[in-house]
Amino acid sequence: MWAVLTVVVVFEFRVGATLSKGVNRVVATLVGGSLGLVVHHLASLTGDKGEPVLLCFSVFLLAAASTYTRLFPGIKARYDYGMMIFILTFSLVAVSAYKTDEILAVAGERLVTIVIGCVTCAVISIFLFPVWAGADLHKLISQNIEQLGTNFARWEPPHGSFRFSYPWKHYLAIGELTRQCAYRIEELHNCSTSKIETQSEFIKIIRDSCKELAKESGTTLQELSADVQHMRYPKVVSRHTKNLKKTAANLKADLKTVTLENANVLEDVMSGAMVASLLVDIVGCIEDIAESVIELAHLGKFKGDDPAIRQET
Numbered sequence: 001m002w003a004v005l006t007v008v009v010v011f012e013f014r015v016g017a018t019l020s021k022g023v024n025r026v027v028a029t030l031v032g033g034s035l036g037l038v039v040h041h042l043a044s045l046t047g048d049k050g051e052p053v054l055l056c057f058s059v060f061l062l063a064a065a066s067t068y069t070r071l072f073p074g075i076k077a078r079y080d081y082g083m084m085i086f087i088l089t090f091s092l093v094a095v096s097a098y099k100t101d102e103i104l105a106v107a108g109e110r111l112v113t114i115v116i117g118c119v120t121c122a123v124i125s126i127f128l129f130p131v132w133a134g135a136d137l138h139k140l141i142s143q144n145i146e147q148l149g150t151n152f153a154r155w156e157p158p159h160g161s162f163r164f165s166y167p168w169k170h171y172l173a174i175g176e177l178t179r180q181c182a183y184r185i186e187e188l189h190n191c192s193t194s195k196i197e198t199q200s201e202f203i204k205i206i207r208d209s210c211k212e213l214a215k216e217s218g219t220t221l222q223e224l225s226a227d228v229q230h231m232r233y234p235k236v237v238s239r240h241t242k243n244l245k246k247t248a249a250n251l252k253a254d255l256k257t258v259t260l261e262n263a264n265v266l267e268d269v270m271s272g273a274m275v276a277s278l279l280v281d282i283v284g285c286i287e288d289i290a291e292s293v294i295e296l297a298h299l300g301k302f303k304g305d306d307p308a309i310r311q312e313t
Helices: 002-010 015-044 047-069 073-078 080-096 103-127 133-144 150-155 169-192 201-230 237-256 266-300 307-312
Strands: none
Touching: 002 015, 002 103, 015 047, 015 080, 015 103, 047 080, 073 080, 080 103, 169 266, 201 237, 201 266, 237 266
């Protein structure tokens, strides 16, 4: 019965989630059952009157401590299910031992059946139409560079191009940098769609540089996305980043040429300066994204020539 219940409770959609719950359940059952047997042995030494008191006190104390521990965010995210099974197993073994002499056999049978259920879930989830959280994470990062459950990906064995100890955390770093860049692009879009009735000399001076910088930024982001999607080392990123820096420098130089005589429309000056400032900020964000992608390609051993590896050899 415990094997069937274990399969029903532990089996999840993704491989990493199934392995995570399975390991949590086995370890929690082993620790909770062993501790319950120890408490039962100690309580039996106190006599008929002291045994129920010690059992009740130990169950209350450990259950309260385990419940309080579950409130910590780190424990809640990874070991919440294990803490719950620990409370259940310890209470079941400790209380059941008060009126039966076969508690050791009951605890051993429960542990063995739970292990059988967890192994069954692991085998089915890995070998029969597996759904890898790591593959989903990679696909989502390459398309939207968004966060997915890396906790489940860490539990999965090596599969496909994702070897053991794959740098999943770098995907989260790239996602955070891309999110910051997207905020600035959205703000730039809002500024660029505002209506300007006149075209002052200031707008004409910075217009070409802004167009070139926006075009180069879009090209660089597309190249980075394609490199992550196909797991290849970004060869042309350095060239694009150099072009971005050069164009940004030209834009700054154009801004320095503006004088009070050719900046006669205050609204144009404020709007144009804001657009130019946002473009320069976006260039900085893209440079950070490019550095993170290069680091991911180096640690993940993407396809292509890696200059760092070539220098080491």
